[in-house]
Amino acid sequence: MSNQSPSDGSTARIGRTPMPEQDPKVRARNFKEVPLGFTPDMAMREASRCLHCKKPLCREGCPVGVPIPDFLALVAKGDFAAAAEKVKETNALPAVCGRVCPQENQCEGRCLLGKKFEPVAIGRCERFVADYQRETGRISVPKKAASNGQKIAVVGAGPSGLTVAGDMILAGYEVTLFDALHKPGGVLMYGIPEFRLPKAIVEAEIASLEKLGVEIRCNSLIGKTITVDELIRDEGFDAVFVGVGAGLPTFLGIPGEDLGNVCSANEYLTRSNLMKGYRFPEYDTPVIRGKNVCVVGGGNVAMDAARSALRLGADTVKIVYRRSEAELPARAEEVHHAKEEGVEFLLLTNPIELLGDDRGQVRAMRVQKMELGEPDASGRRRPIPIPGSEDEFDTDLVVIAAGSRANPVLTHHTENLELSKKGYIVATESGRTSKPGVWAGGDIVTGAATVILAMGAGRTASKDMDTWLKSGKEGWL
Amino acid sequence: MIPIVSNRELAPNIYEMVVENRILARRARAGQFLIVMPDDHGERIPLTIADYDVEAGTVTMVIMAIGTSTRKLVKLGPGDSLYAMLGPLGNASEIENYGTVIMVAGGVGAAPIYPIARALSEAGNRVITIQGSRNKGLLFWVDKLASVSSEHIITTDDGSFGRKALVTEPLRELLEKETVGCVYTIGPAIMMKFCAETVRPFGVRTIASLNSIMIDGTGMCGGCRVRVGGETKFTCVDGPEFDALAIDWSIATARQKSFCEAEKCSLDRYIELNGTK
Ligand SMILES: Cc1cc2nc3c(=O)[nH]c(=O)nc-3n(C[C@H](O)[C@H](O)[C@H](O)COP(=O)(O)OP(=O)(O)OC[C@H]3O[C@@H](n4cnc5c(N)ncnc54)[C@H](O)[C@@H]3O)c2cc1C
Ligand SMILES: Cc1cc2nc3c(=O)[nH]c(=O)nc-3n(C[C@H](O)[C@H](O)[C@H](O)COP(=O)(O)OP(=O)(O)OC[C@H]3O[C@@H](n4cnc5c(N)ncnc54)[C@H](O)[C@@H]3O)c2cc1C
Ligand code: SF4
Ligand code: FES
Numbered sequence: 210m211s212n213q214s215p216s217d218g219s220t221a222r223i224g225r226t227p228m229p230e231q232d233p234k235v236r237a238r239n240f241k242e243v244p245l246g247f248t249p250d251m252a253m254r255e256a257s258r259c260l261h262c263k264k265p266l267c268r269e270g271c272p273v274g275v276p277i278p279d280f281l282a283l284v285a286k287g288d289f290a291a292a293a294e295k296v297k298e299t300n301a302l303p304a305v306c307g308r309v310c311p312q313e314n315q316c317e318g319r320c321l322l323g324k325k326f327e328p329v330a331i332g333r334c335e336r337f338v339a340d341y342q343r344e345t346g347r348i349s350v351p352k353k354a355a356s357n358g359q360k361i362a363v364v365g366a367g368p369s370g371l372t373v374a375g376d377m378i379l380a381g382y383e384v385t386l387f388d389a390l391h392k393p394g395g396v397l398m399y400g401i402p403e404f405r406l407p408k409a410i411v412e413a414e415i416a417s418l419e420k421l422g423v424e425i426r427c428n429s430l431i432g433k434t435i436t437v438d439e440l441i442r443d444e445g446f447d448a449v450f451v452g453v454g455a456g457l458p459t460f461l462g463i464p465g466e467d468l469g470n471v472c473s474a475n476e477y478l479t480r481s482n483l484m485k486g487y488r489f490p491e492y493d494t495p496v497i498r499g500k501n502v503c504v505v506g507g508g509n510v511a512m513d514a515a516r517s518a519l520r521l522g523a524d525t526v527k528i529v530y531r532r533s534e535a536e537l538p539a540r541a542e543e544v545h546h547a548k549e550e551g552v553e554f555l556l557l558t559n560p561i562e563l564l565g566d567d568r569g570q571v572r573a574m575r576v577q578k579m580e581l582g583e584p585d586a587s588g589r590r591r592p593i594p595i596p597g598s599e600d601e602f603d604t605d606l607v608v609i610a611a612g613s614r615a616n617p618v619l620t621h622h623t624e625n626l627e628l629s630k631k632g633y634i635v636a637t638e639s640g641r642t643s644k645p646g647v648w649a650g651g652d653i654v655t656g657a658a659t660v661i662l663a664m665g666a667g668r669t670a671s672k673d674m675d676t677w678l679k680s681g682k683e684g685w686l
Numbered sequence: 687m688i689p690i691v692s693n694r695e696l697a698p699n700i701y702e703m704v705v706e707n708r709i710l711a712r713r714a715r716a717g718q719f720l721i722v723m724p725d726d727h728g729e730r731i732p733l734t735i736a737d738y739d740v741e742a743g744t745v746t747m748v749i750m751a752i753g754t755s756t757r758k759l760v761k762l763g764p765g766d767s768l769y770a771m772l773g774p775l776g777n778a779s780e781i782e783n784y785g786t787v788i789m790v791a792g793g794v795g796a797a798p799i800y801p802i803a804r805a806l807s808e809a810g811n812r813v814i815t816i817q818g819s820r821n822k823g824l825l826f827w828v829d830k831l832a833s834v835s836s837e838h839i840i841t842t843d844d845g846s847f848g849r850k851a852l853v854t855e856p857l858r859e860l861l862e863k864e865t866v867g868c869v870y871t872i873g874p875a876i877m878m879k880f881c882a883e884t885v886r887p888f889g890v891r892t893i894a895s896l897n898s899i900m901i902d903g904t905g906m907c908g909g910c911r912v913r914v915g916g917e918t919k920f921t922c923v924d925g926p927e928f929d930a931l932a933i934d935w936s937i938a939t940a941r942q943k944s945f946c947e948a949e950k951c952s953l954d955r956y957i958e959l960n961g962t963k
Contacts, residue, residue: 469940616904
C-alpha cells in the first residue's frame with residue numbers, strides 16, 4: 210500500500226485505474242456481476258489522483274452532494290470504513306449508487322481532472338468503500354432517536370421509499386413500509402439485473418432497515434388492498450410518503466405489437482430478475498429464451514434487456530434505436546459493456562411493424578431508417594423517417610424498452626391528490642402533495658429518472674415531514 | 687404467509703381451497719381476483735376470488751390443477767401456508783338490475799361466476815345459469831349455483847348429466863324466447879368466444895372474464911394485455927371483465943400460448959420430482 214499524501218495530486222496524470230472485469234465472452238453467458246470491484250490498493254491509488262479542489266465541482270454534480278474529496282482523502286489513506294461513513298452522511302445506499310449512477314453526467318462528468326486527463330473514478334471508489342464495509346461487517350449501527358410514537362407509512366419500497374424509511378426510523382418514528390410486490394426493493398429488485406446489481410446487496414440494505422425496526426408489509430397494493438385515505442383515517446398513520454415509481458410500460462403503438470413473444474422490458478426483466486426466471490426450471494417462472502432477439506430503445510432498461518437476452522442463450526441480440534449513438538440515454542458503461550458482449554446496435558432505425566407466424570407469435574420486425582432533424586422539446590435532434598428505407602429481419606422475441614409512465618392504481622384511488630396531465634403526482638420542492646400529510650417523491654413525481662434522484666427526493670421529504678410533525682402538523686401549502 | 691384453512695377435492699383435479707386473509711376478505715367484491723405464490727420458488731398466478739367471508743376473514747379459491755403452480759397449490763392443506771397473496775385485484779363486476787341475466791359457466795368457470803351470479807341475484811335480477819361440463823364427474827358447485835339462480839341448466843358434452851349439448855345451444859334458445867339484459871360468460875377462451883358469436887346477432891351486452899397470463903397483476907408489466915375494441919387493455923387493471931363482442935380472441939388465445947414449451951418442461955420436472963399427483 211502506498212503512503213502517499215492524499216492531496217499532492219502527483220498521481221493525477223496517471224491513467225484512471227482500470228476496473229477488473231469478467232471476460233466479455235464468459236460473462237455474456239452468466240449472470241454474475243460484470244465488474245469485479247477494486248482491490249484496496251487499486252482504490253487507494255485511484256483516490257490519490259484527486260486534486261482536492263477548493264471548489265469541488267464533483268460535489269456540485271452529485272444530486273445528493275456527497276462530500277467527494279473528503280471521502281476520497283480517507284480512501285487514499287486506507288481508512289475505508291471512515292470513508293464509507295463519510296459517503297453515508299448524504300447517500301444511504303452507496304453500494305447501489307456506486308454501481309448504477311450515471312457518474313459521467315454527474316460527479317465524474319464535472320471532475321476537474323477530466324478536463325485534461327481522465328476524471329477520478331469516483332463511482333468505483335464509492336462502490337469499493339461500501340462493499341468493504343458490508344463485507345467486513347464494519348457497519349456502525351446508526352444512532353436512533355428516542356421513539357416519539359408517531360406513525361409513518363411509506364408506500365413503495367424503491368430507492369425513494371427505502372430512504373424515507375431509513376431516515377424516519379432513525380428520527381424516532383414508527384415506520385411501516387408497504388409494497389405491492391412480494392419483495393421490497395422496487396426497480397433495484399425487479400428491474401436491474403443481477404449482473405449489474407447483485408440482489409444480495411439490496412437485500413442487505415433492506416435487512417438493516419428491518420433491524421432498525423422498520424416493519425415491511427409486502428403484498429399490499431395501496432389503492433386496492435387498502436387506500437391512502439384509509440391509512441390515515443383508519444390505521445392512524447400521521448404522515449404518508451408515496452414513492453410508487455413509474456411502473457407502467459409504454460408500448461410503441463405499431464401493428465403486431467400484441468403478438469405473442471412481444472413483451473415490455475418490465476415483463477422481461479421482472480420474469481428474469483424478480484421471479485428468477487433465469488434459473489428456470491429451478492424457479493417456476495419461465496422467461497422467453499429468444500434466439501434472435503430485438504430490443505427497442507436506448508436507455509439503461511434496453512441495455513439490461515439486451516444483455517439479459519444474451520445470458521438467456523440468444524444467438525443474436527439487436528438494439529433498435531431511432532436516434533444516433535450520441536443520444537443513447539443509457540450509462541456510458543452499459544453501452545460499452547453491451548458492445549463488448551456482442552450486442553448489435555441498429556441506430557437511426559425505427560420499428561414500424563411486427564409480423565406474426567401462424568401461431569400468433571412474432572416472427573419478424575419491419576423497420577425504417579431515420580435521420581436527425583431539428584432539436585425537439587427534449588433538446589435532442591428529432592429523428593425523421595427516410596422514405597423508401599424499409600427493411601425487415603427475423604426475430605423470435607421483441608422486447609419493448611420505450612420508457613414508462615405513471616401507474617394509476619394508487620393515484621386514482623386517492624382522494625384530492627393533484628396529478629399532472631400525464632398522471633404524475635404534483636409535489637412541491639420538499640415533496641408535499643395537494644393532500645395534507647402526504648408527501649411524494651421519486652419517479653412518480655419526476656417521471657422515470659435515476660436511483661440517486663429518487664433517493665434525494667426521499668431525503669428532502671423526510672426532513673420536511675419531520676419538521677411538519679414536530680411543529681404539531683402546522684400549516685400545509 | 688397466508689394460512690390455509692381447508693382444501694378439498696370437488697371433482698377430479700378441481701379443488702376448493704379456503705385461506706385466511708382478513709384484509710382481502712373485507713375488500714373483495716364479485717368479479718375480482720388475487721395473485722398467489724405457492725412458495726418462494728413459485729410463480730405468481732391469478733385466481734378468481736370464488737367466495738369470501740368477511741366475518742371469518744376467509745377467502746375461497748377453486749383451483750384446477752393443470753400445471754406446476756396449480757399442482758403445487760392443491761397439494762397444500764391445513765397447517766401449510768401460501769408464500770404470498772396479493773389482492774383484491776381487477777375491477778369488480780358492475781352489478782346493476784338488467785332484468786334477466788344469463789350466466790354461462792364452462793368447467794372451472796363455475797367458481798368465478800358464482801359470486802357474480804349471487805350479487806346479480808341480490809340486486810333483483812332474474813338469473814339464469816347455464817353450467818357446462820365435459821361430463822358428470824367434473825361438475826361441482828351445482829347446488830351453490832342453483833341457490834342463486836332462478837333457472838339452472840346443466841349441459842355435458844357426453845350427456846352423462848343434464849342436457850347433452852354445448853352451452854351455446856341453450857344460450858341461443860333462451861335469447862330467442864326471452865328479453866335478456868346481459869350475458870356473462872366465464873370459462874375456456876374458446877367457449878367464451880363461441881358464446882360471444884352466439885349472442886352477437888341478438889345485440890345483447892355480453893361480458894367475458896379473461897384469463898390472460900399475468901405476473902405482477904398491478905399494471906406494471908403489460909404481459910396481460912389484450913385488444914378490446916381496437917385498443918390495448920391490461921386485463922389485470924382494466925379488466926378482467928371486458929365486452930366479449932369487442933375482444934380480439936385470436937390475439938388473446940395466441941398470447942396464452944407463448945409459454946407452452948416452458949410450461950411442459952416445468953411440469954415434466956415437477957412430475958419427475960413429485961410423482962404424478
Ligand atoms: C431496468 C431498469 C434499469 C435502470 N437502471 C438505472 C441505472 O443504471 N441507474 C439509475 O440511476 N437508474 C436506473 N433506473 C431508474 C431507477 O431504477 C428509477 O429511477 C428508481 O428506481 C426510481 O425509484 P422510486 O423510488 O421512484 O421507485 P421504484 O424503484 O420504481 O419502486 C417503486 C415501488 O413501489 C411499488 N409500488 C408501485 N405501486 C404501488 C402501490 N400502489 N402500492 C404499493 N406499492 C406500490 C413497486 O412495487 C415498487 O417496488 C433503471 C430503471 C429500470 C427499470
Ligand atoms: C383473472 C384470472 C382468474 C383466474 N381464475 C382462475 C380460477 O379461479 N381457477 C383456476 O383454476 N384458474 C384460474 N385462472 C387460470 C390460472 O391462473 C392458470 O390456470 C394458472 O396460472 C396455471 O398455472 P400452472 O403453472 O398450473 O399451469 P401452466 O402449465 O403454467 O399453464 C397452463 C395454462 O395456464 C395458463 N397460465 C400459465 N401461467 C399463467 C399465469 N401466470 N397467469 C395466467 N394464466 C397462466 C396458460 O394459458 C397455460 O397454457 C385465472 C386466470 C386469470 C387471469
Ligand atoms: S472535481 Fe475531481 S479532482 Fe476535484 S475534488 Fe472532485 S474528484 Fe477530486
Ligand atoms: S399482469 Fe403485469 S400488467 Fe397485468
